[in-house]
Structure formats: structure tokens, C-alpha cells
Amino acid sequence: MDSDVLSFVRISGLSAALGSLVYAVGDVLLLAPKVGPTSGAPLAIDTVSRPELRRRAALLANLSILPPRRLIWGGLLGVFAAPLVLAGVFQIYQGLRPAGVAWALPPALLFAYAIAIGPFVHGSFIYLGETAQALRAGGPTREVLFRSLQRQHGVMQLGYAVIFLCTLVASFWFSAVVASGRTAFPAWMAAVNPVVATLAWLGAKRALPQRARDCTEGAGFNIAYVIFFALTTATLW
Numbered sequence: 001m002d003s004d005v006l007s008f009v010r011i012s013g014l015s016a017a018l019g020s021l022v023y024a025v026g027d028v029l030l031l032a033p034k035v036g037p038t039s040g041a042p043l044a045i046d047t048v049s050r051p052e053l054r055r056r057a058a059l060l061a062n063l064s065i066l067p068p069r070r071l072i073w074g075g076l077l078g079v080f081a082a083p084l085v086l087a088g089v090f091q092i093y094q095g096l097r098p099a100g101v102a103w104a105l106p107p108a109l110l111f112a113y114a115i116a117i118g119p120f121v122h123g124s125f126i127y128l129g130e131t132a133q134a135l136r137a138g139g140p141t142r143e144v145l146f147r148s149l150q151r152q153h154g155v156m157q158l159g160y161a162v163i164f165l166c167t168l169v170a171s172f173w174f175s176a177v178v179a180s181g182r183t184a185f186p187a188w189m190a191a192v193n194p195v196v197a198t199l200a201w202l203g204a205k206r207a208l209p210q211r212a213r214d215c216t217e218g219a220g221f222n223i224a225y226v227i228f229f230a231l232t233t234a235t236l237w
Contacts, residue, residue, distance in 0.1 A: 006236075009091045013233030016088025020225035022081035023122070024216075029074030030125050031062065031218025038065040043136040050146070056153055063129035064136045071129045078122030086115045088229050092174065095236055099182040107177070110170035114163045121159040128152050171195040185235050192231050197224035 028035055042061035047054040063071065089112045096104035131149045135142060171193035177183055179190035201220050205213055216223065 005094065009094050009236055010233060012087040012089075013091040013229050013236065015084045016086075016091065017226050017229040017233065019081040019084025019087070020222045020229060023078045023085065023118075024219040024222040024226065026074050026077030026081065026122060027219035027222055028215065028217065029070050029077065030066070030129075031059070031074075032214060032216070033062040033065065034214040034217070036070060037067055039067055040065055040136065043132050050150075052150060053153065060128070060132045060149070060153075063125065064132040066129055066133075071126055075123045075126035075129075079119040082115060082119040082122075085118075085225065085229075086112060088232075089115065091229075091232055091236065095184045095232060096174065096177050098184055099177050099180060103177045103180075104183075107170040107173040110166045110173070114166035114170065117159055117163050117166075121156055121163065124152065124156050124159070128156065167194055185232070189231065189235055192228060194221070194224050194228050197227045200224075201227070 043064035045053055045057045045060060047057050053060065066074070089108050092111060093104050093108035096107065128149070131145055131152060135145045135149065172195070175190045175193050175196075178185045179187065181187050198221050201224050205216065205220070208216075
């Protein structure tokens with residue numbers, strides 16, 4: 001790489017690591033109720049009569065007790081951080097490019113697509129939380145609010161599914177190309193991608209003190225991105 005491209009590669013990687021860190025802070029604000037202020041008793045959901053909400057009952061209960069300002073900024077931090085993370089796709093592409101455009105472009109585009117969808121899902125927590133809090137307050141519109149909550153949850157699940165699929169394919173494509181030895185990354189980086197980093201974090205987290213686990217609740221995916229972009233930046237520096 002010439003000096004100008006290398007400078008942009010470094011800047012994009014640092015930007016992505018910073019953006020991922022900001023994203024993780026947003027995750028903690030939204031998903032770590034044991035950290036910071038909460039208010040009132042959580043929303044109780046009858047998961048027998050509403051089995052479609054069984055897997056998300058705890059999440060909805062936690063969102064229902066977040067102060068409005070915390071809920072709003074938890075969602076917005078991810079929205080504001082996403083462009084910083086998206087800049088890291090340039091670094092990924094440049095690192096893979098020696099293997100050929102046909103091998104470098106697809107995973108870069110898939111990462112870009114997943115990152116671009118992320119702000120919608122992250123910001124949607126604001127409205128999911130607002131609906132959960134309205135339900136907690138009760139009133140004659142409770143059944144209408146529950147139907148709205150179910151629709152909102154379904155939309156978020158669809159967004160998550162696309163992000164997961166794109167990230168999964170992009171991660172293992174990235175690793176396969178790096179393993180070929182034809183990229184600017186060292187061969188050992190084939191063992192590092194966002195999916196592997198997430199699994200490694202979840203495993204390592206068990207060894208952390210309870211307070212540390214509480215303070216990083218829900219932030220594992222973006223902590224993995226911090227690790228991933230820190231390593232891609234360091235290896236291309």
C-alpha cells in the first residue's frame with residue numbers, strides 16, 4: 001500500500017474500533033439494568049398466553065424500567081456510532097485486496113450491509129422500550145399495546161436475522177481468504193473474525209468478576225468488534 005492509502009487504512013480501523021466501543025456503551029445503557037438508574041417494578045408478561053414473547057420477556061421487563069433519557073441515549077449512541085464502524089469496511093477490503101477483488105469485495109459488502117442495518121435495530125430499542133413502559137402503566141389500551149409490542153419485536157427479529165446471516169457469511173469468508181496467505185493480513189488472523197471474537201468473549205466473560213459481567217451485559221457483539229478492528233488495525237499498521 002502507498003502511504004496515503006495506508007493512512008486511510010489506519011484511520012478507518014481506529015474509527016471502527018472507536019465506533020464499536022461507543023456502540024457497546026449504548027448496549028450497556030439498554031441491556032444492563034444492574035448498571036445505573038432504573039425506576040419502578042418491571043413489566044410482567046404472561047408467557048403462557050403470549051408464547052411468542054417468551055424468549056424476550058426478560059428483555060422487555062428490563063426495558064420497561066429504564067429512565068426515558070437512558071433509553072433514548074442507549075438507542076441513539078448506536079445510531080451515531082454506526083458510520084464510524086462502517087468506515088472499517090474500507091480497511092477490511094484493503095487488507096483482503098491482494099487476494100483479488102473477487103475475493104475481497106463480497107465479505108466487505110456483506111460486513112457493510114450488516115453494519116448499515118444495525119442502527120435501525122439498535123434505535124428500535126427506544127420504541128420497544130417506550131411501548132413496554134406504556135404497558136407497565138396499564139390502562140384500557142393494554143391489548144392494543146401488546147399487539148403493537150409483538151409487531152415491533154417481530155420487525156426487530158427480522159433485522160437481527162439479516163445482520164446475523166450477513167455477519168456469519170462475511171466472517172467466515174474473511175477467515176477463508178486470510179487463511180489462503182494471499183492477503184495483507186498475517187495468516188493467524190484467519191482465526192479472528194467477529195463471530196469467533198464474540199464466542200471467545202462469551203467464554204472469557206465467565207471468568208470475570210460478577211460486577212464486570214454486569215457492566216458488560218448485552219455488549220458482547222460490539223466488544224467483539226472492538227477486538228476485531230483493534231487486531232486488523234494492529235496487523236496492518
